[in-house]
Amino acid sequence: MKAEQWVFWALAIYFALMSAVYPYITLKTEGHVEIIGTVVILLTLVFTLMVAGFLYATGRRMDKRPEDRQDGTIAEGAGAYGFFAPSSIWPFWCGLVVMLIFLGWIFGFWLSIIAAGIGVWAVAGWSLQFYRGDYAH
Structure with a gap:
């Protein structure tokens, strides 16, 4: 999990920098601070920190995977x-x-209603395709 958590920690650093720079840039270019953009960048920072923290906590409790160890081989990951x-x-x-x-x-809401009915059938068929027929198990 080491590689994954470093990706999210790097993204968190990037969004932290952007949350500081973005209000300054919008103030200079538009004459006022764009609140919505700043809030969106801050929320993205929070969500990225949540994923990074989850991967960090999970990675500490798990055994190291072959790709996280220096002596790991390709055959171990097979x-x-x-x-x-x-x-x-x-x-x-x-x-x-x-x-x-x-x-x-585009053409009318009635078509979406018919498609939703067909969709229930299609999703059920895809979900249950291995319960009957040639590939039943």
Whole structure:
């Protein structure tokens, strides 16, 4: 977790600097301090600190991973990464539903309602695709 936490600590330093510089820049260019931009940068700093703190606390409680140790080898990190579907039609249906929802914003709300109904079917099919058929387990 060492590499991940350093990324977020670096981002926190960057957002801390930007939260100090941004009001000064907006004051010089626009004549007034832009409050919303300053608040957004401060909230981003807070959220980045939350993730960095979580990774730091979690990393202290866990055993070191092979990539965090100096003597770690590539073979130690090998293993199963998960199960992936050999083929599935459900991502196509879910993509079609998203397209229909956005088209509903253009052509009429009724199309979005129909797409939401098809979407329930498509998401259920994608979630339950391994409970029946050729790849049931």
